[in-house]
Amino acid sequence: MCGIHGIYRFDGLSVEPRILSAMGNRTRHRGPDDEGSHVDGPCGIAMRRLSIIDLAGGHQPLSNADGTLWLVCNGEIYNFRELRSELQAKHYHFKTGSDSEVMLHLYDAEGDDFIHRLNGMFDFALWDARRRRLLIGRDRLGVKPLYVLQDGQQLAFASEAKALLALPGVRAELDRQVVADYLHLGYVAAPDCIFRGIRKLPPATLLAVEGGQVHEWRYWRLPDRVRQDISESEWSESVRTQLEESVRMQMVSDVPIGAFLSGGVDSSAVVGLMARHSPQPIRTYAIGFAGGEAEALYNELPYARRVAELFSTQHREILVRPDVVALLPKLLWHMDEPLSDTAFITTFLVSEFARQDVKVILSGVGGDELFGGYRRYLGGHYAQRYRRLPDWLRRSASFAAAHLPADRHSGFLNTLRLAKGFLASAEMTADERYRSYLQVLDRQAVAALLIEPGGAASDSLARAFAAAGNADELNRMFAVDAETQLPDDLLLLTDKMSMAVSLECRVPLLDHELVELAAAMPASIKMRDGRLKHLFKASLADLLPDDILNRKKRGFGTPMGAWLKRELAPLLSRLLAADVVTARGLFRQSAVDQLVAAHAANRMDGTDILxxxxxxxxxxxxxxxxxDPGNVAEELKSYVA
Structure with a gap:
C-alpha cells in the first residue's frame, strides 16, 4: 500500500469525505489498485493502495476487533510474520494477512513503544478512538516521505505534498526562506519544504495530536559510539550475515519482484544474495545512454550484463536517449519539489522499464553512505598527505587549481574537477571541507545570486553537523548524509520516481540493523589506505568477482552537463533568459549569466546549479x-525545436 493522507480538525468539526477523496485523487499513481477511508468526527484517515501482500484481504484502513483503533500505512513491515506469531500467542485476532495489521495490535499491546519493534519502510497514521488521538510517523531512515500542514483549524498529512494542495483554502506558494538552502544543496532538506506552510516530517519521528495539542518527538538516531573491540574478520562476518538477512526479509511479496542492476558493488551484492534465496531466476533491469563520450561515461550496461550472467538472472536492459524536455515537467510534478540530482531522470526511466514486468523492485541505494563509497569520503585521507608538503608548494598548487578547467562529462576534465575541488578545500576544517564537497553552490555565491538573501535562511548542513556527535571523521560524514542527502535527495527521488509508475522500491542496504552496525564501525576498517568500501568488499569476496568489486565508481545519473552545452543549450538559454528571471523576481540576472558562461567555458562544472x-x-x-505539466512540456519543446 503506497499512499496515505488525512486530516485532524482542531475546531471539532467533522472531516468531509469528499476532501479526503480529492486528496487521494492527487496521488492515485501511488495506489491504483484500491482506496479507502475512515472518518470519526474531527479525524479522517485515507489511503491509495498498491497491492503487494494479501492482495484480496489487505484493504485499508485496517481496524481492530472492536473498531477502536484504525490504521493506514504506506510501505512494508518486513518482520511482520514474527510479530504476528508473537501477537497471536497473546491472543490477538487478525482479520487479514496484511503486514500492516501487526502495527494495530502492537500499538494496543505496547503503546507508542511499538515503533521500536518494527523493521521496515513506512509512514502511517493511527487513530485511537478511545483516546481521540491521532498518531502519525515515519520510518527510521526516511525511506517513505510524509508531508504535514498545520494551521489554526487543522493538521493534515500526506505521502506527497500535492495531496495537501487539494485542501480548501490551501494554495501553492513558494517559501522564499528555503530557496537559499535549496540552491546551496540542490534539494530541500527536512523539516523544510519548498511550499510555504507545508513541512516534511523528519525521519524517525512520531507526531501525536490529542486534546487539540500537538506533540512531536524523535524515536531513533544513529549510534555515535564507534566500536574498537571487534576484529576486521568479525566485522566482515557480521556485515555479510546482516546483509543476507535483510535481502531475504525484503524479498517477501505476493506479486512479481525484481532488482535494479547497475553492475556496481551495491546492486550486484543485492542481486547475488537474492539469487541465493530464490528458487526462480531473479529479474534484473539496467539502463544505459546512447551517444558519445559523455554518454559512455554513464553507460554501465557491460558491468550489469556481467553480473546478470554470473547469477543467471532474467536480465533486461534498455539503451535510451531520453527526451529530457518532455520528461522534466512530468517528473517535477511527481517530485513535488525541485532538485538538481539528475538521478531522478534515470530512476524514473528504469522504473518505468521494470514496471512492465514487476510491482516490487530491490535497489542498492544506501551502500555508499554506509560503507564509504563516495570519493568525497577520501578528503581527510588526502588532506593528511597534502599538509606534509612545503608551504610554498601548497600555495602554488592552490593558485594553479583556481585556474584548472572542470567538466564531469569528460574523463580527463572530471579528474581536474576533482583535483580543483580538493585543493580549494584542503586547508579547511573537516566539517567545512565536507560541506564544500556536498554543496551545489557555496553560500557566498548563493547570496550574490539572490535578490533577497533572507537573514533567516535555513542551513540544514549546520544542523546535521551539530547533531552528528563525536564519532571519527568518516562516521560524522555518514551521520550528516543520513540526516540530509540520503533521505531528502536519494531516497525521496527513489520513492517519487518509482511510485510515479506504481512500482514499490525496497532498499535492503538501509535495514536499520545493518545501518546501526555500519555506524559503529571504525573508519580504519570501512576504508583502508584510500580503498573505498574496504570492509564491505571484503565481506563480499566469495560472492562477487574482483572486476566488479574493484571497478571504478560511477554515478547513477545522466550526462546533463554535456547536454546543456549541446542539444539543451536553447532550453537553458530560454528558461534563464532575462525576461523570465526578472518576472520571477528571485535572482540577479548578472549572477545567472556568469554561471551559464562559466559552465560553457569549462571554468566550472555548473551542471547542478544550472x-x-x-x-x-x-x-x-x-x-x-x-x-498542466503537459502544457509546460509543449512550451519547452518549442524552445528547442
Whole structure:
C-alpha cells in the first residue's frame, strides 16, 4: 500500500469525505489498485493502495476487533510474520494477512513503544478512538516521505505534498526562506519544504495530536559510539550475515519482484544474495545512454550484463536517449519539489522499464553512505598527505587549481574537477571541507545570486553537523548524509520516481540493523589506505568477482552537463533568459549569466546549479502558475525545436 493522507480538525468539526477523496485523487499513481477511508468526527484517515501482500484481504484502513483503533500505512513491515506469531500467542485476532495489521495490535499491546519493534519502510497514521488521538510517523531512515500542514483549524498529512494542495483554502506558494538552502544543496532538506506552510516530517519521528495539542518527538538516531573491540574478520562476518538477512526479509511479496542492476558493488551484492534465496531466476533491469563520450561515461550496461550472467538472472536492459524536455515537467510534478540530482531522470526511466514486468523492485541505494563509497569520503585521507608538503608548494598548487578547467562529462576534465575541488578545500576544517564537497553552490555565491538573501535562511548542513556527535571523521560524514542527502535527495527521488509508475522500491542496504552496525564501525576498517568500501568488499569476496568489486565508481545519473552545452543549450538559454528571471523576481540576472558562461567555458562544472535553477523555474510554472505539466512540456519543446 503506497499512499496515505488525512486530516485532524482542531475546531471539532467533522472531516468531509469528499476532501479526503480529492486528496487521494492527487496521488492515485501511488495506489491504483484500491482506496479507502475512515472518518470519526474531527479525524479522517485515507489511503491509495498498491497491492503487494494479501492482495484480496489487505484493504485499508485496517481496524481492530472492536473498531477502536484504525490504521493506514504506506510501505512494508518486513518482520511482520514474527510479530504476528508473537501477537497471536497473546491472543490477538487478525482479520487479514496484511503486514500492516501487526502495527494495530502492537500499538494496543505496547503503546507508542511499538515503533521500536518494527523493521521496515513506512509512514502511517493511527487513530485511537478511545483516546481521540491521532498518531502519525515515519520510518527510521526516511525511506517513505510524509508531508504535514498545520494551521489554526487543522493538521493534515500526506505521502506527497500535492495531496495537501487539494485542501480548501490551501494554495501553492513558494517559501522564499528555503530557496537559499535549496540552491546551496540542490534539494530541500527536512523539516523544510519548498511550499510555504507545508513541512516534511523528519525521519524517525512520531507526531501525536490529542486534546487539540500537538506533540512531536524523535524515536531513533544513529549510534555515535564507534566500536574498537571487534576484529576486521568479525566485522566482515557480521556485515555479510546482516546483509543476507535483510535481502531475504525484503524479498517477501505476493506479486512479481525484481532488482535494479547497475553492475556496481551495491546492486550486484543485492542481486547475488537474492539469487541465493530464490528458487526462480531473479529479474534484473539496467539502463544505459546512447551517444558519445559523455554518454559512455554513464553507460554501465557491460558491468550489469556481467553480473546478470554470473547469477543467471532474467536480465533486461534498455539503451535510451531520453527526451529530457518532455520528461522534466512530468517528473517535477511527481517530485513535488525541485532538485538538481539528475538521478531522478534515470530512476524514473528504469522504473518505468521494470514496471512492465514487476510491482516490487530491490535497489542498492544506501551502500555508499554506509560503507564509504563516495570519493568525497577520501578528503581527510588526502588532506593528511597534502599538509606534509612545503608551504610554498601548497600555495602554488592552490593558485594553479583556481585556474584548472572542470567538466564531469569528460574523463580527463572530471579528474581536474576533482583535483580543483580538493585543493580549494584542503586547508579547511573537516566539517567545512565536507560541506564544500556536498554543496551545489557555496553560500557566498548563493547570496550574490539572490535578490533577497533572507537573514533567516535555513542551513540544514549546520544542523546535521551539530547533531552528528563525536564519532571519527568518516562516521560524522555518514551521520550528516543520513540526516540530509540520503533521505531528502536519494531516497525521496527513489520513492517519487518509482511510485510515479506504481512500482514499490525496497532498499535492503538501509535495514536499520545493518545501518546501526555500519555506524559503529571504525573508519580504519570501512576504508583502508584510500580503498573505498574496504570492509564491505571484503565481506563480499566469495560472492562477487574482483572486476566488479574493484571497478571504478560511477554515478547513477545522466550526462546533463554535456547536454546543456549541446542539444539543451536553447532550453537553458530560454528558461534563464532575462525576461523570465526578472518576472520571477528571485535572482540577479548578472549572477545567472556568469554561471551559464562559466559552465560553457569549462571554468566550472555548473551542471547542478544550472539544473537547480532550470528545475525551479519549471516547477514554478506547474505549481505556482497552476499550469498542466503537459502544457509546460509543449512550451519547452518549442524552445528547442
Amino acid at each position: 539544473l537547480a535553477l532550470m528545475n525551479l523555474e519549471i516547477w514554478s510554472r506547474i505549481y505556482l502558475d497552476h499550469r
